[in-house]
Amino acid sequence: MIKSTRKILLPCFCFLLWFTLPATLLAQAAKTSFKFDFGSGKAADGYQKIGPDVQFDDNKGYGFDFDSKVTAVVRNPRKLLTGDYVTSDKPFYFSVNVPEGNYKVTLLLGDIKGNSNTTVRAESRRLMLEKVKTSKGNIKRVSFIVNIRKPDIGTGGKVSLKPREFGKYDWDDKLSLEFNDTLPCIDALEIEKVDDQVTVYLAGNSTVVDQDDEPWCSWGQMITRFFKPGVAIADHAESGLTLGSFLNSHRLDKILSIIKPGDYLFIEFGHNDQKEKGPEDGAYKSYTDRLKLFISKIRDKNAIPVIVTSTSRRAFNDSSKVVNTLGDYPDAARKVAKAQNVPLIDLNVMTAKLYEALGNEGSKKAFVWYPANSFPNQPKDLADNTHFNSYGAYEIAKCVIEGIKGNHLGIEKYIIDAPPYDPSHPDPADTFNLPASPQNSTIKPDGN
Known part of the structure; x- marks a missing residue:
């Protein structure tokens, strides 16, 4: 009976232990690596397919954000990653929930049958990529580093934010990217935490x-x-x-x-x-x-x-x-x-x-x-x-x-x-x- 009771109590104890873990330990357990394949075609192996209707919510922790509207284009359904993409004639955002730290962001940009021009900003309008041009059949792989920070201080306390800073993309729980310019074509996105x-x-x-x-x-x-x-x-x-x-x-x-x-x-x-x-x-x-x-x-x-x-x-x-x-x-x-x-x-x-x-x-x-x-x-x-x-x-x-x-x-x-x-x-x-x-x-x- 004692043995049986322990089997029942152990899951409860583990749940309570998880529930009471410090926020810093919970953050460490959060996911820090992602691969997204944009468009409406088949996803490449190891990638999460992101169609135009995938809107951000906290349960998923990723998606198009801030009322962004995009269109999916399929050029070659047999060509994974670069055979389809998303685009818009207006700026659009994609966000991912991540813990604090530095992240390497890698993008596949371009249209295999046309030209594209892409400018990328991160968080509160940090310019990361300026007018990356691709011509027909020219897919570019580009990378940059985005720093993500939170108000909590590991040694105790928090940054005293001004009222204007609440809601600022720099201080929220997300890594947010703004895609802009003339027909930006976003084929794929990889995000990986880097400590070096x-x-x-x-x-x-x-x-x-x-x-x-x-x-x-x-x-x-x-x-x-x-x-x-x-x-x-x-x-x-x-x-x-x-x-x-x-x-x-x-x-x-x-x-x-x-x-x-x-x-x-x-x-x-x-x-x-x-x-x-x-x-x-x-x-x-x-x-x-x-x-x-x-x-x-x-x-x-x-x-x-x-x-x-x-x-x-x-x-x-x-x-x-x-x-x-x-x-x-x-x-x-x-x-x-x-x-x-x-x-x-x-x-x-x-x-x-x-x-x-x-x-x-x-x-x-x-x-x-x-x-x-x-x-x-x-x-x-x-x-x-x-x-x-x-x-x-x-x-x-x-x-x-x-x-x-x-x-x-x-x-x-x-x-x-x-x-x-x-x-x-x-x-x-x-x-x-x-x-x-x-x-x-x-x-x-x-x-x-």
Whole structure:
């Protein structure tokens, strides 16, 4: 009887044990590898068939998301993986529930009987692939790395998110991909968790953060496009933050809980720090002290800090030169970098050169300057001299890439499609062409 009772109780005990396991252990048990074959034909061996009607829900944990509508095309039913695909004349999303970490995403793109053009963004509009062109019969296999993060901190507590961050794709339970451009043809998708990537963490404000909505954009969500697998970009920046509020919202704690030896932390603050007016505040007081604290904490983890000076604001004098509106903060950052022997990327200088090259009027094309009705539900003009559009963010990301090269950082070897760039000779704004994401907003980011 005792033996029989134990047989009955054991499953119950196992269920209770599973039910009470810590969330981190449950996350470890979650699936981290997927293979999807898109279209309405037969699935290739080892792949999950995804037809156009497979919508995301939490029970499946994958599917087309955010009301996406796609069409399935079958070109050759005998040709697995590349004989059929999904496409749409509008941007569409596909999401997969995954635990925190870095993921290698591999796509098969193209139509065996026609041309395609595909731009891919991940999470909150991180640019991963830019205008991948395929011609008739030319199927391309392309890979990139997406970082997934959660608010929970392994050492205890959570990141204190702002209200605007709840619902942000960067902080949810999914890896979300946006497919965009002219007839993007998605044949297959593979997702695999990888633990061998050098991770570059970004700490900063609205000029660095992954901006959710058009027309706002930052260099942090554009720089992903310039790295091949081997490097993951983990953008922990948020609009309106200072070094102090980044600390107080436990964002540095979050990074310190997961950063590993050989990883990087890029630190760019100043725009909002200069508004702090307490007795201990100032460029050479709290700002300098906090920069040193960040550096010390990161070095304790055998990781590499990099100081990035604040992007200049769009402010010209009568001589068509950019005026410094950031006081002593760029100088303080430079002095800390020199004293602490930390690599410095002087975006403050490079962005001033960029704006001056574009000119007082032409530089508006790099910022959120748009007449009324340029976007849905935009009754008034947008005129912002701090925050960038996609073109401006793209050019500034190129400046950061040049800074990485100039400092000969170890991640330099993973840079792709980035010939030498001089901000005094920027790419023409009129030839820049990146398809817009579906979401837009007229609300300025915090810290404007």
